[in-house]
Amino acid sequence: MIKQFPIQQFLDENGKILNKDIRSQITTELVKNFYQHCVRIRTFDRKAISLQRQGRIGTYAPFEGQEAAQVGSALALQQDDWLFPTYRDHGAAMTFGHSLRNILLFWNGRNEGCIPPEGKKIFPPAIPIATQIPHAAGAAYAEKRKGTKNAAIVYFGDGATSEGDFHEGINFASVMKAPVVLFNQNNGYAISVPINKQMSSQTIAQKALAYDIPGVRIDGNDIFVVYFETLKALERARQGQGPTLIEAVTWRYGAHTTADDPSKYRDQTESQQRRHTMDPLLRIEHFMKNEGMYDEHWINEIEEAAQAEIDLAVQEMEEFPVANPADIFDHVFAEPTWGIQKQKEEYLRLLEVNP
Amino acid sequence: MMNTVIQTKTLTLVQAINEAMDTMLKENEQVILLGEDIGKNGGVFRATDGLQEKYGEDRVLDTPLSEAGFVGAAIGMAVNGFRPVVEIQFLGFIYPAYEQIMTHASRLRMRTMGYYTVPMVIRAPYGAGVRAPEIHCDSTEAIFTHMPGIKVVCPSNPYDAKGLLIAAIEDPDPVLFLEPMRSYRSVRDEVPDGKYIVEIGKGNRLIEGEDVTLISWGAMVPVALKAAEQMKVRGIHCDVLDLRTLYPLDHELIAESVQKTGRTVIVHEAHATGGVGNDIVSIINDTSFLFQKAPVERVTGFDTPVPYFGFEDHYLPTPKRVVHAIEKVMKY
Ligand SMILES: Cc1ncc(C[n+]2csc(CCOP(=O)(O)OP(=O)(O)O)c2C)c(N)n1
Numbered sequence: 001m002i003k004q005f006p007i008q009q010f011l012d013e014n015g016k017i018l019n020k021d022i023r024s025q026i027t028t029e030l031v032k033n034f035y036q037h038c039v040r041i042r043t044f045d046r047k048a049i050s051l052q053r054q055g056r057i058g059t060y061a062p063f064e065g066q067e068a069a070q071v072g073s074a075l076a077l078q079q080d081d082w083l084f085p086t087y088r089d090h091g092a093a094m095t096f097g098h099s100l101r102n103i104l105l106f107w108n109g110r111n112e113g114c115i116p117p118e119g120k121k122i123f124p125p126a127i128p129i130a131t132q133i134p135h136a137a138g139a140a141y142a143e144k145r146k147g148t149k150n151a152a153i154v155y156f157g158d159g160a161t162s163e164g165d166f167h168e169g170i171n172f173a174s175v176m177k178a179p180v181v182l183f184n185q186n187n188g189y190a191i192s193v194p195i196n197k198q199m200s201s202q203t204i205a206q207k208a209l210a211y212d213i214p215g216v217r218i219d220g221n222d223i224f225v226v227y228f229e230t231l232k233a234l235e236r237a238r239q240g241q242g243p244t245l246i247e248a249v250t251w252r253y254g255a256h257t258t259a260d261d262p263s264k265y266r267d268q269t270e271s272q273q274r275r276h277t278m279d280p281l282l283r284i285e286h287f288m289k290n291e292g293m294y295d296e297h298w299i300n301e302i303e304e305a306a307q308a309e310i311d312l313a314v315q316e317m318e319e320f321p322v323a324n325p326a327d328i329f330d331h332v333f334a335e336p337t338w339g340i341q342k343q344k345e346e347y348l349r350l351l352e353v354n355p
Numbered sequence: 356m357m358n359t360v361i362q363t364k365t366l367t368l369v370q371a372i373n374e375a376m377d378t379m380l381k382e383n384e385q386v387i388l389l390g391e392d393i394g395k396n397g398g399v400f401r402a403t404d405g406l407q408e409k410y411g412e413d414r415v416l417d418t419p420l421s422e423a424g425f426v427g428a429a430i431g432m433a434v435n436g437f438r439p440v441v442e443i444q445f446l447g448f449i450y451p452a453y454e455q456i457m458t459h460a461s462r463l464r465m466r467t468m469g470y471y472t473v474p475m476v477i478r479a480p481y482g483a484g485v486r487a488p489e490i491h492c493d494s495t496e497a498i499f500t501h502m503p504g505i506k507v508v509c510p511s512n513p514y515d516a517k518g519l520l521i522a523a524i525e526d527p528d529p530v531l532f533l534e535p536m537r538s539y540r541s542v543r544d545e546v547p548d549g550k551y552i553v554e555i556g557k558g559n560r561l562i563e564g565e566d567v568t569l570i571s572w573g574a575m576v577p578v579a580l581k582a583a584e585q586m587k588v589r590g591i592h593c594d595v596l597d598l599r600t601l602y603p604l605d606h607e608l609i610a611e612s613v614q615k616t617g618r619t620v621i622v623h624e625a626h627a628t629g630g631v632g633n634d635i636v637s638i639i640n641d642t643s644f645l646f647q648k649a650p651v652e653r654v655t656g657f658d659t660p661v662p663y664f665g666f667e668d669h670y671l672p673t674p675k676r677v678v679h680a681i682e683k684v685m686k687y
Pocket residue numbers: 088127128129156157158159160161187189190191256391420422444448451
């Protein structure tokens with residue numbers, strides 16, 4: 001199966017183009033856009049970890065190492081497409097236009113954080129593993145029924161492929177020819193469980209065979225292959241040819257979440273080594289250097305801009321009004337039931353007399 | 356004659372749970388642990404820390420990420436001679452396994468008139484109050500007490516946790532063992548070494564009082580105790596019951612207490628509607644109607660999904676809300 005599903009690369013570790021066909025489509029602008037988004041989400045990720053350590057947000061799931069997979073795939077989307085992230089895919093959500101303040105609010109325990117900017121079709125991050133996959137299949141199928149050319153992308157990890165919802169979602173999408181891209185980030189681990197204990201199959205892409213849809217295995221740290229393969233899958237979807245399963249092979253450098261200690265289950269020196277050999281940003285830098293696009297001054301500029309944008313979002317998150325207890329009751333149904341209404345009144349009254 | 360001195364250790368609740376599994380893995384070859392991240396990682400809360408090292412990968416299994424899969428497989432193993440103890444990482448992630456529990460674990464004995472039985476334990480941390488992400492905070496014990504054919508246990512302290520878990524592992528039927536996440540490391544007890552049992556189905560009186568019966572379990576026990584303390588200063592004495600088992604309920608203890616006090620406040624973290632509190636009200640109604648001096652008060656989570664942790668202090672019952680309810684039954 002490894003032979004049938006080799007890891008495709010368009011750009012090798014040294015920043016050399018391996019796929020000549022895409023050469024003409026690679027403009028300076030595109031490359032700079034890739035790089036800028038990667039810097040932006042990495043800066044966000046590091047800031048969020050530090051906020052968590054200072055107790056300014058709650059438990060946080062970092063994605064450093066997976067930037068190319070998230071940015072490359074999200075940039076392939078069209079404005080009116082759907083994005084279904086997990087708790088680790090806010091890099092993709094940010095790239096697609098989610099509000100940074102709201103993403104921070106989400107990690108600070110506020111339901112307001114689930115609300116995307118007006119008109120953006122971004123689902124709240126899926127916390128129960130794999131549950132978002134059938135949703136994406138359904139939302140995509142709805143677009144098809146409405147006769148639009150919109151598609152959906154759904155993110156999930158390697159561990160998620162063990163859940164029934166993965167298989168049920170992919171089968172539904174395949175039977176209905178739903179315009180959805182099933183974008184797997186295989187980062188090698190589901191918390192502590194390595195992929196070889198998660199499944200006997202050697203690849204995730206091969207699972208597509210069972211559903212008779214295309215399965216593509218790509219280097220998830222190569223933003224070129226991620227971007228162009230996602231574009232291709234989205235194009236198939238828009239043409240009515242149904243879903244595609246993409247396995248982007250990548251690596252998370254850090255902990256599963258800030259509550260996790262990876263040294264319990266793996267040697268973290270591997271992560272350190274990968275920073276020098278497999279890093280998704282480093283690879284774009286190599287390419288820029290090879291092509292004479294590398295501009296330190298510009299890089300400083302975008303780093304500072306990212307920092308400033310994120311600092312502002314943090315400030316907005318921290319200045320956000322405190323949680324209003326009435327909100328707990330007001331959004332369960334369109335009209336609160338009598339029971340909820342009664343609980344609300346009693347609780348608010350108690351707060352009044354005895355704050 | 357030799358004097359047997361019972362050795363004890365000071366343990367947290369999560370350590371006591373670890374000890375219970377350690378004790379039973381040692382004693383009974385058929386005991387086997389299954390779950391996500393329970394082996395090498397020792398569980399995300401370290402409940403199984405060190406057990407894979409000690410007993411090997413064949414007895415402490417890191418399973419694939421599929422609750423339906425490993426709970427279903429555990430049913431098969433239980434039917435075929437093993438005593439599986441499965442860990443659900445958080446109670447809020449049990450739902451993929453719901454069908455396996457509802458339609459198989461809990462009714463295989465009845466379907467086969469006792470020919471096949473499912474002696475398995477499902478452990479799950481539950482509850483809010485630790486600033487965890489959404490779905491990690493659910494307290495849905497009532498879904499399972501409603502389900503015929505499975506016992507539901509929920510200790511509040513290390514001593515009970517160890518004794519009840521050992522009892523659950525030895526029980527001939529499926530047991531859902533709920534672990535109050537919030538109390539994992541916040542309470543310590545002297546816990547005896549080796550094997551001992553706390554009987555399933557028996558509650559415990561924590562404080563003796565004559566004025567009001569205060570009933571709770573799990574992570575709400577410390578809340579009830581705080582309220583009781585505050586009332587004591589005001590001269591009102593609570594009879595504080597820790598139910599410990601939610602199915603079957605200790606109806607004798609409940610009846611005995613409420614017949615003495617005639618006033619009851621029930622505290623639970625789960626939603627009010629369909630909550631275990633309602634079954635307690637039924638028991639009071641059935642056994643002690645004529646002893647009642649006031650309608651029973653329930654202090655519960657609201658009939659809303661458990662909100663994100665920014666709101667959880669509002670959602671969770673507090674000593675303040677309990678005191679308010681006690682005042683109400685006293686004044687009635
Ligand atoms: C149904 C369910 N079971 C268990 C969990 C607890 N849990 C959270 S993340 C995780 C591992 C997920 O691994 P993977 O799908 O590979 O994604 P990654 O976290 O590596 O991005 C587990 C077991 C959960 N969130 N949902």
